[in-house]
Amino acid sequence: KALTALSDEEVIRKEIKQKLYHIRYQIDGSDESIVIATVRPETIMGDTAICVNPKDERYLHLHGKFAFVPLINRRIPIIADEYVTMDFGTGALKVTPAHDTNDYQLGTKHNLEVVDVLNDDGTMSEAAQIYVGLDRFETRKKIAVELEEKGYLLKTEEYTSEVGFSERTDVVVEPRLSLQWWLSMKDIATPALKAVMEEEIQFFPPKFRNVYKHWMENIKDWCVSRQLWWGHRIPAWYDEQGNVVVAENEEKAIEKYVADHGKNPVFFKQDEDCLDTWFSSWLWPFEVFKGYSNPGNKEIQYYYPTNTLVTAPEIIFFWVARMIMAGEEYMKAIPFKEVYFTGIVRDKQGRKMSKSLGNSPDLLGLIDQYGADASRFGIMISSPAGNDILFDEAALEQGRNFNNKMWNALKLIHMWKERTTDLVTEPPFAVRWFEERLRQVTEEVDLMMTQFRLSEALKTIYSLIWDDFCSWYLEWVKPGYEQPLEENVHDFTVDYFTELMQMLHPFMPFITEEIYHQLEKNREVDLCVRQCQMPNHSANSSILEQGQMLKEIITGIRDVRNKQQIKPKETIKLFIQTETPDIFKGLYGIIEKQVNASEINLSTTNIPGSFTTVIGKNTFYVVSEKPIDTSHQKAELEKEMEYLKGFLVSVEKKLSNERFVSNAKPEVIELEKKKKNDAENKIRIIEESLEKM
RNA sequence: GGGAGCAUAGCUCAGUUGGUUCAGAGCAUCUGCCUUACAAGCAGAGGGUCCGCGGUUCGAGCCCGUGUGCUCCCACCA
Numbered sequence: 027k028a029l030t031a032l033s034d035e036e037v038i039r040k041e042i043k044q045k046l047y048h049i050r051y052q053i054d055g056s057d058e059s060i061v062i063a064t065v066r067p068e069t070i071m072g073d074t075a076i077c078v079n080p081k082d083e084r085y086l087h088l089h090g091k092f093a094f095v096p097l098i099n100r101r102i103p104i105i106a107d108e109y110v111t112m113d114f115g116t117g118a119l120k121v122t123p124a125h126d127t128n129d130y131q132l133g134t135k136h137n138l139e140v141v142d143v144l145n146d147d148g149t150m151s152e153a154a155q156i157y158v159g160l161d162r163f164e165t166r167k168k169i170a171v172e173l174e175e176k177g178y179l180l181k182t183e184e185y186t187s188e189v190g191f192s193e194r195t196d197v198v199v200e201p202r203l204s205l206q207w208w209l210s211m212k213d214i215a216t217p218a219l220k221a222v223m224e225e226e227i228q229f230f231p232p233k234f235r236n237v238y239k240h241w242m243e244n245i246k247d248w249c250v251s252r253q254l255w256w257g258h259r260i261p262a263w264y265d266e267q268g269n270v271v272v273a274e275n276e277e278k279a280i281e282k283y284v285a286d287h288g289k290n291p292v293f294f295k296q297d298e299d300c301l302d303t304w305f306s307s308w309l310w311p312f313e314v315f316k317g318y319s320n321p322g323n324k325e326i327q328y329y330y331p332t333n334t335l336v337t338a339p340e341i342i343f344f345w346v347a348r349m350i351m352a353g354e355e356y357m358k359a360i361p362f363k364e365v366y367f368t369g370i371v372r373d374k375q376g377r378k379m380s381k382s383l384g385n386s387p388d389l390l391g392l393i394d395q396y397g398a399d400a401s402r403f404g405i406m407i408s409s410p411a412g413n414d415i416l417f418d419e420a421a422l423e424q425g426r427n428f429n430n431k432m433w434n435a436l437k438l439i440h441m442w443k444e445r446t447t448d449l450v451t452e453p454p455f456a457v458r459w460f461e462e463r464l465r466q467v468t469e470e471v472d473l474m475m476t477q478f479r480l481s482e483a484l485k486t487i488y489s490l491i492w493d494d495f496c497s498w499y500l501e502w503v504k505p506g507y508e509q510p511l512e513e514n515v516h517d518f519t520v521d522y523f524t525e526l527m528q529m530l531h532p533f534m535p536f537i538t539e540e541i542y543h544q545l546e547k548n549r550e551v552d553l554c555v556r557q558c559q560m561p562n563h564s565a566n567s568s569i570l571e572q573g574q575m576l577k578e579i580i581t582g583i584r585d586v587r588n589k590q591q592i593k594p595k596e597t598i599k600l601f602i603q604t605e606t607p608d609i610f611k612g613l614y615g616i617i618e619k620q621v622n623a624s625e626i627n628l629s630t631t632n633i634p635g636s637f638t639t640v641i642g643k644n645t646f647y648v649v650s651e652k653p654i655d656t657s658h659q660k661a662e663l664e665k666e667m668e669y670l671k672g673f674l675v676s677v678e679k680k681l682s683n684e685r686f687v688s689n690a691k692p693e694v695i696e697l698e699k700k701k702k703n704d705a706e707n708k709i710r711i712i713e714e715s716l717e718k719m
Numbered sequence: 720g721g722g723a724g725c726a727u728a729g730c731u732c733a734g735u736u737g738g739u740u741c742a743g744a745g746c747a748u749c750u751g752c753c754u755u756a757c758a759a760g761c762a763g764a765g766g767g768u769c770c771g772c773g774g775u776u777c778g779a780g781c782c783c784g785u786g787u788g789c790u791c792c793c794a795c796c797a
Contacts, residue, residue, distance in 0.1 A: 119797055240722055427759045434757035588763045685777040694738045
């Protein structure tokens with residue numbers, strides 16, 4: 027047990043206009059006096075020193091002398107401490123250890139007497155000597171008058187400062203000494219600090235390790251007793267003389283008492299205080315499985331330590347650190363391996379959501395409006411790990427639209443099912459490509475999930491479904507109007523869609539489950555959250571590169587169509603000039619469909635009257651009914667040319683820099699050479715195209 | 720006052736030993752489309768002195784110093 031100066035929890039600070047009283051204290055053995063300034067003149071009877079700054083020249087001659095507290099004439103020392111600010115008030119501070127936190131610390135440091143002038147009910151105590159039994163605020167008024175009458179009050183000035191009010195009762199909180207139970211923290215903090223610093227326990231995001239480290243390295247003893255009537259009661263018992271015994275329970279306390287005193291206690295009463303809420307909470311990881319009260323039971327063996335704690339960063343110290351300490355102390359093992367910190371949900375303007383602001387969304391209303399999956403999507407997509415969440419309904423709308431998109435994809439696949447053909451062919455390029463793409467993204471998402479980069483994982487899956495699956499893959503395999511689809515292509519598509527639903531399931535459980543069952547009737551098991559099935563070999567990069575090139579070609583030619591204002595329904599003829607015609611094998615069908623080309627041919631020369639565009643190492647000539655506007659095209663090519671030449675210069679400069687060549691890693695130099703080569707090739711191709719225009 | 724973090728497109732954010740053409744994504748914006756899954760959509764585009772200054776380096780969005788601005792936690796002046 028130790029004295030506590032004050033607990034400042036549940037205290038609301040408010041700016042209050044007050045009076046600052048300048049009060050004169052007579053110096054012992056001198057005509058001189060020293061003036062202090064205070065807003066609480068009723069506490070002067072608790073003064074046990076006057077403190078000045080050691081550097082303050084005004085008071086140098088008073089160091090070590092004594093002064094008298096007005097009205098009660100207690101003789102108190104004049105001490106010097108850096109704590110006192112010279113330019114505030116008079117530069118002299120009355121020290122009241124019983125009623126001010128800082129004064130208490132000052133008192134401890136300088137071995138000052140402690141005089142508690144207040145009773146529990148806020149009236150003046152016997153120790154105050156005067157105004158005993160009178161309310162503190164009444165005393166303040168009366169004492170000011172008395173001080174003035176007796177010539178101690180020199181002046182009063184208006185002063186605004188912060189005063190603590192009780193959160194529950196809204197009365198001014200009075201710092202007051204009391205006897206409390208404390209827990210010495212240093213020893214139990216050491217292993218807990220080590221566990222996190224050595225990453226036996228990992229924090230996500232890791233930046234919070236700094237906060238934890240700072241706390242644990244500067245840990246203060248913990249006041250664990252509370253004057254409440256609920257909670258775990260302090261396990262301490264007193265006899266009639268106030269001798270105390272601490273034990274696990276009353277039975278053991280009596281045993282201990284008998285051992286210490288050689289007799290049974292006549293009177294034995296448990297302490298009425300309760301433990302701090304967090305003292306109970308820090309037992310949570312093991313005591314929910316009775317790991318302390320019934321050690322080694324089956325459940326605690328299975329569940330302790332657990333894997334991941336999900337919590338908020340503002341309770342790193344209150345709860346996270348304490349659970350780790352309790353785990354190490356009582357279970358001799360860490361309680362969990364990973365801690366994931368969620369952000370605080372804020373409104374669009376960045377304000378914390380709160381009842382008083384009334385800016386919390388009505389979740390059930392949102393679910394009605396957008397759907398449960400969409401609401402989950404909206405929150406998850408805007409939760410970058412470790413950052414606060416700015417809640418914006420637009421994200422929920424995006425989630426709703428995503429639902430709709432997937433629903434429509436399902437509808438399309440159902441339509442195909444009705445007219446598949448038994449004809450089974452080699453899987454077309456699109457099928458092979460998407461398999462690789464799925465494999466690639468699965469690996470990416472798996473990595474993000476293990477790093478708790480949840481919103482990034484969701485974004486990646488979202489893009490895989492919307493862009494790769496719907497916008498590219500489905501369009502690539504889509505049969506012509508009223509044409510049938512090969513059965514195996516349909517089956518692959520169903521498999522892919524299933525795999526996608528599995529990936530998305532943790533984020534959007536309802537629609538994924540539904541689509542999963544509708545894709546294939548009579549599925550026996552439900553979808554559940556499981557780890558990604560890691561592919562048994564890594565993705566085939568050449569197919570992926572080919573797919574990437576295909577996307578770029580399609581986009582590039584669509585851009586030409588747009589810029590040339592060729593109507594969507596109007597077909598074009600496409601000629602490809604390439605040194606590697608093989609890479610286009612099997613892609614003609616897709617390209618024709620995607621850019622609405624009536625035919626595609628290879629060409630070794632420029633096509634007159636066409637629009638030229640260079641994509642990668644290949645030149646494409648677009649022929650349309652419409653007259654081609656080459657001025658725009660020419661300007662674009664020239665612009666690119668200029669850029670490439672500038673780029674080439676910078677690469678060449680780098681390569682001719684001796685210091686670069688001698689210092690850079692060989693693979694970096696190789697890359698630079700490749701860049702140079704690529705740029706030169708591209709410049710040549712564009713030059714040729716420009717010449718012919 | 721003590722500590723931590725942040726500053727990249729209009730907004731929210733990625734950018735993983737400093738080296739691909741690195742300046743990105745989503746949303747928003749603009750243009751064109753009622754194309755037979757989807758207008759809650761399709762196709763395309765524009766948009767940035769990577770906060771300022773200095774340094775290290777062959778090379779800096781990334782490393783170091785410094786200034787400015789913001790956020791959070793803790794303490795709080797009689």
